[in-house]
Amino acid sequence: MVRWRGSVGTRRFRGERRASTQLRNAARFVGAAACAIFRRVKSPAFLLTFAIGTGWALAEEPLPAKIEFNRDVRPILSDTCFKCHGFDPKHREAGRRFDTREGALAENDGVRAIVPGDLKASEAHLRLRSTDRDEQMPPRKSGKTLTARQKAILDKWIEQGAEYQEHWAYIKPTRPAVPEVRDSGQPVRNPIDAFVQARLAERGLKPSPQADAQTLVRRVNFDLVGLPPKPEEIDALANTGTPDAYEAAVAKLLASPHYGERMAVPWLDIVRFADTIGYHSDNARNVWPYRDYVIRAFNENKRFDQFTIEQLAGDLLPKSTQEQKVGSAFNRLLLSTEEGGAQAKDYESRMLTDRVRAVGTVWLGHTIGCAQCHDHKYDPVTTRDFYAMGAFFADIKEASIGKREDGMLVVPPAQEAQLAKLDGGIVEAKKQLTTVTPQLDAAQQQWEADVRLFEATLPELRKDAKAAEVDKTAARKAQDALKKEPKDRNAKDKDAIRDYFRSKATALFRKEIDGVTVAQRERDAFYNPLPKCLVSVSDKPRTVRILPRGNWMDESGEVVQPALLHFLPQPKFEDGRKLTRLDLAQWLVARDNPLTARVFVNRLWKQFFGVGLSKVLDDVGTQGEPPVNPALLDWLAVEFMDSGWDVKHMVRLIVTSHTYRQVSTASKELLARDPENRELARQSRFRLDAELVRDNALSIAGLLVPKIGGPSVKPYQPAGYWENLNFPAREWQNDTNENQWRRGLYTWWQRSYLQPSMVAFDAPSREESCAERVRSNIPQQALALLNDPTYVEAARAFAARIVKEGGRDTAERIAWAYHQALGRAPRADELQVTMTLFGKHLALYAGDGAAAEQLIKTGQAPQTADVNASELAAWTNVARVILNLHETITRS
Amino acid sequence: MDIASEHQQFRAQQLTRRAFLGHTSRGLGALALGSLIDPALHAATSGSAPDQWKGVISPAHFPPTAKRVIWLTMAGGPSHLETFDPKPKLREMHDQPMPESVTKGKQIAQLQGQKLKCFGPQLEFKKFGQNGTEICELFPELGSVIDEICLIRSMTTEAINHDPAHMFMNTGTIIAGRPSMGSWVSYGLGSEAENLPGFVVLTSNGKGGQNQPIAARQWHSGFLPSRFQGVHLRGKGDPVLYLTSPNGVSRAAQGDVVEAVNTINRATNQIVEDPEIATRIAQYEMAFQMQGSVPELMDTAGEPEHVFDLYGCKAGDGSFAANCLLARRLAERGVRFIQLYHKDWDHHGGVKEGITYKAAEVDRASAALIKDLKQRDMLKDTLVVWGGEFGRTPMSQGGSGRDHHIAGFTMWAAGGGIKGGVVHGATDEFGYSAVEDVVEVHDLHATMLRLLGIDHKRLTYRFQGRDFRLTDVRGEVVKKILA
Numbered sequence A: 001m002v003r004w005r006g007s008v009g010t011r012r013f014r015g016e017r018r019a020s021t022q023l024r025n026a027a028r029f030v031g032a033a034a035c036a037i038f039r040r041v042k043s044p045a046f047l048l049t050f051a052i053g054t055g056w057a058l059a060e061e062p063l064p065a066k067i068e069f070n071r072d073v074r075p076i077l078s079d080t081c082f083k084c085h086g087f088d089p090k091h092r093e094a095g096r097r098f099d100t101r102e103g104a105l106a107e108n109d110g111v112r113a114i115v116p117g118d119l120k121a122s123e124a125h126l127r128l129r130s131t132d133r134d135e136q137m138p139p140r141k142s143g144k145t146l147t148a149r150q151k152a153i154l155d156k157w158i159e160q161g162a163e164y165q166e167h168w169a170y171i172k173p174t175r176p177a178v179p180e181v182r183d184s185g186q187p188v189r190n191p192i193d194a195f196v197q198a199r200l201a202e203r204g205l206k207p208s209p210q211a212d213a214q215t216l217v218r219r220v221n222f223d224l225v226g227l228p229p230k231p232e233e234i235d236a237l238a239n240t241g242t243p244d245a246y247e248a249a250v251a252k253l254l255a256s257p258h259y260g261e262r263m264a265v266p267w268l269d270i271v272r273f274a275d276t277i278g279y280h281s282d283n284a285r286n287v288w289p290y291r292d293y294v295i296r297a298f299n300e301n302k303r304f305d306q307f308t309i310e311q312l313a314g315d316l317l318p319k320s321t322q323e324q325k326v327g328s329a330f331n332r333l334l335l336s337t338e339e340g341g342a343q344a345k346d347y348e349s350r351m352l353t354d355r356v357r358a359v360g361t362v363w364l365g366h367t368i369g370c371a372q373c374h375d376h377k378y379d380p381v382t383t384r385d386f387y388a389m390g391a392f393f394a395d396i397k398e399a400s401i402g403k404r405e406d407g408m409l410v411v412p413p414a415q416e417a418q419l420a421k422l423d424g425g426i427v428e429a430k431k432q433l434t435t436v437t438p439q440l441d442a443a444q445q446q447w448e449a450d451v452r453l454f455e456a457t458l459p460e461l462r463k464d465a466k467a468a469e470v471d472k473t474a475a476r477k478a479q480d481a482l483k484k485e486p487k488d489r490n491a492k493d494k495d496a497i498r499d500y501f502r503s504k505a506t507a508l509f510r511k512e513i514d515g516v517t518v519a520q521r522e523r524d525a526f527y528n529p530l531p532k533c534l535v536s537v538s539d540k541p542r543t544v545r546i547l548p549r550g551n552w553m554d555e556s557g558e559v560v561q562p563a564l565l566h567f568l569p570q571p572k573f574e575d576g577r578k579l580t581r582l583d584l585a586q587w588l589v590a591r592d593n594p595l596t597a598r599v600f601v602n603r604l605w606k607q608f609f610g611v612g613l614s615k616v617l618d619d620v621g622t623q624g625e626p627p628v629n630p631a632l633l634d635w636l637a638v639e640f641m642d643s644g645w646d647v648k649h650m651v652r653l654i655v656t657s658h659t660y661r662q663v664s665t666a667s668k669e670l671l672a673r674d675p676e677n678r679e680l681a682r683q684s685r686f687r688l689d690a691e692l693v694r695d696n697a698l699s700i701a702g703l704l705v706p707k708i709g710g711p712s713v714k715p716y717q718p719a720g721y722w723e724n725l726n727f728p729a730r731e732w733q734n735d736t737n738e739n740q741w742r743r744g745l746y747t748w749w750q751r752s753y754l755q756p757s758m759v760a761f762d763a764p765s766r767e768e769s770c771a772e773r774v775r776s777n778i779p780q781q782a783l784a785l786l787n788d789p790t791y792v793e794a795a796r797a798f799a800a801r802i803v804k805e806g807g808r809d810t811a812e813r814i815a816w817a818y819h820q821a822l823g824r825a826p827r828a829d830e831l832q833v834t835m836t837l838f839g840k841h842l843a844l845y846a847g848d849g850a851a852a853e854q855l856i857k858t859g860q861a862p863q864t865a866d867v868n869a870s871e872l873a874a875w876t877n878v879a880r881v882i883l884n885l886h887e888t889i890t891r892s
Numbered sequence B: 001m002d003i004a005s006e007h008q009q010f011r012a013q014q015l016t017r018r019a020f021l022g023h024t025s026r027g028l029g030a031l032a033l034g035s036l037i038d039p040a041l042h043a044a045t046s047g048s049a050p051d052q053w054k055g056v057i058s059p060a061h062f063p064p065t066a067k068r069v070i071w072l073t074m075a076g077g078p079s080h081l082e083t084f085d086p087k088p089k090l091r092e093m094h095d096q097p098m099p100e101s102v103t104k105g106k107q108i109a110q111l112q113g114q115k116l117k118c119f120g121p122q123l124e125f126k127k128f129g130q131n132g133t134e135i136c137e138l139f140p141e142l143g144s145v146i147d148e149i150c151l152i153r154s155m156t157t158e159a160i161n162h163d164p165a166h167m168f169m170n171t172g173t174i175i176a177g178r179p180s181m182g183s184w185v186s187y188g189l190g191s192e193a194e195n196l197p198g199f200v201v202l203t204s205n206g207k208g209g210q211n212q213p214i215a216a217r218q219w220h221s222g223f224l225p226s227r228f229q230g231v232h233l234r235g236k237g238d239p240v241l242y243l244t245s246p247n248g249v250s251r252a253a254q255g256d257v258v259e260a261v262n263t264i265n266r267a268t269n270q271i272v273e274d275p276e277i278a279t280r281i282a283q284y285e286m287a288f289q290m291q292g293s294v295p296e297l298m299d300t301a302g303e304p305e306h307v308f309d310l311y312g313c314k315a316g317d318g319s320f321a322a323n324c325l326l327a328r329r330l331a332e333r334g335v336r337f338i339q340l341y342h343k344d345w346d347h348h349g350g351v352k353e354g355i356t357y358k359a360a361e362v363d364r365a366s367a368a369l370i371k372d373l374k375q376r377d378m379l380k381d382t383l384v385v386w387g388g389e390f391g392r393t394p395m396s397q398g399g400s401g402r403d404h405h406i407a408g409f410t411m412w413a414a415g416g417g418i419k420g421g422v423v424h425g426a427t428d429e430f431g432y433s434a435v436e437d438v439v440e441v442h443d444l445h446a447t448m449l450r451l452l453g454i455d456h457k458r459l460t461y462r463f464q465g466r467d468f469r470l471t472d473v474r475g476e477v478v479k480k481i482l483a
Helices: A021-030 A032-041 A044-051 A069-080 A101-105 A123-129 A148-159 A191-202 A213-224 A231-239 A245-255 A257-270 A288-299 A304-316 A322-332 A344-364 A368-372 A383-391 A413-454 A469-483 A491-505 A510-527 A581-588 A596-609 A630-642 A647-656 A668-673 A690-701 A756-760 A779-787 A789-805 A810-822 A828-846 A849-856 A869-884 B003-021 B039-045 B088-092 B140-144 B162-171 B181-189 B251-272 B275-298 B305-311 B320-332 B351-375 B441-451
Strands: B068-074 B125-128 B133-136 B149-156 B199-204 B231-233 B337-342 B382-387 B409-414 B422-424 B434-436 B460-463 B466-469
Touching (some): A069 A148, A191 A630, A213 A231, A213 A257, A213 A647, A245 A257, A245 A647, A304 A322, A304 A581, A344 A596, A469 A491, A596 A630, A630 A647, A690 A756, A690 A789, A779 A869, A779 B251, A789 A810, A810 A869, A828 A869, A828 B251, A849 A869, A869 B251, B068 B320, B068 B351, B133 B140, B140 B351, B149 B434, B181 B199, B181 B337, B199 B320, B251 B275, B305 B351, B320 B351, B351 B382
Parallel strands (some): B068 B337, B149 B422, B199 B231, B199 B337
Antiparallel strands (some): B125 B133, B149 B409
C-alpha cells in the first residue's frame, strides 16, 4: 500500500485533490508559502481568491509556541512515515519506527533518528533536508514530500524535546471545564456555545445571530422528524413572545413518533440494513422488524448502551425478550450469496470480515478491516486483533452459502399460541391419516396395477380434459412415474404417484386425506404473512484461524479465541472463560472505552451541522482528523455517558444551543476563511437526504401516509429496472394501496438495484457500513424531481390543494403555495416568474385539453374531479417548479 | 466524498472564469423562454457556467495514447479454450484424468470434490493475420482484424464466482462498494462529452448460456462522488431513468419549468451566495439538454445502411451489435468510458453450442467496432478491451461444459496505443495456469491507465484515512503490449 501524493506538491486533503487546473496552477504560482495556508484553512477557493489577488494578504502563519504532538506532529508522521516506520513490523524499514517515542529515539547501527533538544544530532532532521536520492526522507519512490512548514514543525518539536502524546482518541475522555466567554455578542445557552464561542474568539471570529423563525423551524423539523413544518408551526414560533417557545417546539418534536424514523435513517446506513442478501441473485430476506426495532428504540429513547448490547448480543441476555432478539438481527445484516459454485470457506471468511468491519465502523470508528491481511499500517490494530474480534461472532448460527432461513416469528404471544394450535392440528390430522394408511396403500397398489394393465391415461391428460395446469403437471408426473417399473422408481416418483392417487384417484377416506391438506393450508395461511426476522442464535462456534494474508484457502494460521482489541483498556475476566458477544458489547459501552461515545456524538454532530467535529466519521484513528474542537467533543462524549447514554438529551442539548440556531448565511470573509464551516461561526446548509427529499414532497402534496413501521414498501419504479437481476428474474410491483405514499425509509432496499430516485439522491446500497453519505449534486437529481411519477403526482396533488385551499386569485394561491412548501411568502421575482408560467401554461393547456388530461392523471392518487383540467394542469407545472427549487430540497 | 470540495472546484472555476474571462452566459439557448422571464432579471442573474469536470490528472503523467475506453465485458466467463487459446495437448488428453500436479492447491468452483477429467477443445482453430495467430474458426471477422489486436493469453483473476469476479475486474477488489474503473477514469480525466455522462454502460442478452445477474454496483462510483457513477443506457423504456418528460408536458413546456426553476434559483443565489445553487442550476441545464441529446444518440436510424451491414444489426434492436454501434456513437461524442455487458457466456454445459451462439452474436460486431473506429481515425486513441470476468476449466463439467476458472484465461485489447498483431503471454499446455508473462487484473488496470496518460499509483482518493487506488497495492504496466 504505497501512498502517493498528487502533482501539487503539498499535502493534499480530500477537497484539495479535486482542485481545478487553474487552481493548481495558481497553487504552483504562489509556491511554498501558500502551502501553509492550504494546510490551515483547507480551502482551494480561499487560496484561489488569494492567488488572483482579490484582497487577502498572504502571511505565513506563525508556528505554535508550543508544538503539540497530536495536533501538529502526528498527522505529518502518520501520513508520511508510519507506512514504512510504523506499527506493522513486517514492513518496518531499517528497524526504525516513529509511532513510539522509544522507537524514534532508539539507536540503530549507531544512528539516532531523533535526539531530543539536539537538531544537529538528529538524523531525521538531516534526512528530511537531504537532496541525496539514497538518503532523503521520505524517499522519492514514496511520492511524498514535506512542506517547509511541516519540516519546521518537526524541527521545533525536536528542539522542544520531541514529546509524544498518546493518540487523542485513545485517551479516556474527561469532562473539560466549560470555558468562560465574554462579549461574543451572542447568547451562551449551554456549554456547547461556550466551547464553540471560546474557540471562535481564539480565531478572531464571531458567532452569528439566531436565524429567523421560518428557517429555524424548518431546520429543526427536518433534523428531528425529517418532515417540513406546517406553516402554522412557523407562525406560532414567530408570533409567540415567550422565551421558551423554541424549546417547547423542540420538546414536541422529540416526542413525535416521527423522531424515531428520522434518527433511524443514518443508523440503518451504518448497520447496512437492506431487504436483500446483496450478492449475485440478491434475493430477499426477512429483516424489516429490525427497522421497526430501531425506530422504536429511538422513540422510546432506549439507552444507547442497552441499544448496543441488544444488537450485538440481545439473544445472549438472560431471559431475552423477543424485542432483544430482534435487535440481534444486527449480526445478520451482512451480505450473503446463493450463487452456485460458491465455496463455504470463502464465504465464512467474507462474513467474518464483514462483521468485523461493521463493528469497527459503527462503534469504534476504526478501519479494523485493514488488518485482515496485515497489521494495520497506521493504527495499532494487529491481524490477531482482527481475527480475535471475528471470533466473537463464530457462534452465530448461519449457513455460509445458500438461502437464508425464514427467521424468528415476531408476533405477540397470542399469535404464537394460535400458530402452535394450527401446528398441532397438522400433527393430529396426520395421525388420523396414519390410522387408515394400510387400507389406502392397499387400494393404491390395486389402482396402480389397473393403470399399468390397461395402459390408462390419467383423466387430466386426456385430449379433451379441462384440467388446471397445476393438476395436469401433477398428473403428468404421476403418469411418467407409473410407466417405470416399481423397482426403478425413485422417492420423487413414489411421492408423485401417492399424491396423485390420494388427491384424485380414490374416494376412500376423503375426510382423513383432506384433513391433512386443510390443516396444512390453514396453518400456512396464518403463518406466511406473519412477520419474521433473521436473528442471532448461538450455536457451536466455528473454528477461527488467522488467515495468512487474508487467504481463506490457507489453513496454516493459528486458531484464535474471541479477544478485545489489545491496545484499549481491558476489563478483568475470570481466567480461562471464553468471551462472548455479550462481553464484546459490554466492553464497547464500558466507561473505560475511549472510542464509542466519541464516535457516536461525532456522528450525531454531523446530523445537525453537516460535518462532524472530527470530519472523518468512520476513522478516528491516526489517519482520521483530530477534532477541530477537542474539548467540545470530549465534553459531549462525557455528557453522553454521564446522562446514562441518553440520546434525546444529547439531541436536545445540540438543537437548543445557540450554535445550532445561528443563521446559515455567511459574509464573504467568513466564507473565505471557513468555507466548510468547521469553526461553527454559523449554521450549515445542505441538501436533504434521499428519503427526506421524498418525504418533503409527499408531505407538501398532502399525500404522505404517516404510518409508522411495517414491511418495506414499493413506490413507483421504472419498468424493466431489474432486467439484469436473475435467479429468479423479477419485476418490481408498485404498491397500489396506501403503501405507495409511505416515507422513504420504508422503501424496499434492493442492494444491487436500489430504487433509482433513492440512488440519484445518494442513498447508499448498504453493502458496507456507511457512516457518511456522499452528498452530490448531479443531473439525475433534476431528472428524478422533474419526471419521476412520484414527484409529478405529488405536484398534481399539491396543485389540487393550491386551487382548493389557496384562496381565490392567482397571486394569493401562489403565496399560499410558497407558504406550504417553504414556510414563507414568495419574493417579488418569484411571484412574477411563477405567475408568468401559470398564465402561459393555462393558455397552453386550454388549447390542448388532451395534454392537460394526461398530466393530471399521473400516478394512482385519486383524481381531482371538481377542478378544470387545464387549470389544474397549469397549476401542476407551477407546483413542479416549487417542488424542484433548490430551497425546497435544502435544509438551511 | 464531501460535496464541499466539489463546490470549491466549481466555485474556483467560476471565480477564475469571471476574473479572467468576464461573465459568460449559457442559458437554455434556443428555447423561446423570453416571454417567461423578465429580461433584466435574467441578465442580472445569469452566468452559471457548465459544470464540467476537468479531472484531477492535469497535466497527464505520461503522454496519453488513448483518450477513451470501450470495454466489452463478456459476462459469464468465456471459455478461452474455445475462443482464443488453442491447446492441442488438451485435445490429445481428452477424457483422461487431469494430472493432479496441475490442479493441486488451486481454487475450484462447482467441480469441488469431483473427478477432474481433461476436456479437449470442442471447436476448431484457424490461423489469421500476418503472424498466423490461431483463434477459433468461428471468429473469422475478428480474425480479419487480428493484426490490430493484442491477445493476452495469460490473464488471471482472484475471484471464482460471477458476482465477486465482476467486482474484482471492475474495481480491483472483492469488497463491495468500491469505485469501478469507469468511475476512476472519469474522476481522473473528466469527460469531453458536452451533454452526456462521462461513463456509460450498455447491456445486452444473448442465448445459449446462463443469464447471470449483473448488479448496478459494477458501475458504481463507490466512495468517489456520485457524479462519476456509470449511467446505464437502457435498450427498453427510458434510455436514462426518468429521461422522458411527464405525459402531457411537451419539450417546450418542460423547458419553461426548468427555466423557471433556474431563474428563481439564480435570484436566490444572489441573496445567499451558495455554490451549491450554482451547481444545481448547471445540473438542471445538463438534465434538460440530456433530455434532447440522449434520444438523439440512441436514435441510430440515420446511420447509413452499410454501417448496419458492417455491425450486423438493425436500428435499436437491443443486440450486442447495436450496442457496439452505440458505443461508437458515444465515443464520437466524447464519452470517456463506455462499458458493454454481453451476457450468457456461462457455459457449465453445452460449451460447444454455447460458444457457437456467442460467436454469431459478437464476432462480427466486435470486429465491426474496430473497423468502424479505424475508418474514422478513432482507433488510434480509443482503447478497446474484450473479455470476461474469468475463463473456463480445461476439465469437463457434466460431459459437455466447463466450470469457472481463474488461473488462466484470455482477454484482448486493441487501439489506443496497444501493439496490434501480437500474442502476449501463455497458459500451460492444458490451458490451466497462466505461466508466461502473467497479467493480473491490476496489471491490466495499470496498463489501461498508462495508455490514458495516468500513473496508476498517482490516481488516488482518500477514504477512511487511506489513499485508495484502482490497482490497490499492486499493478505493473504491461510494457510489452504498448505500441
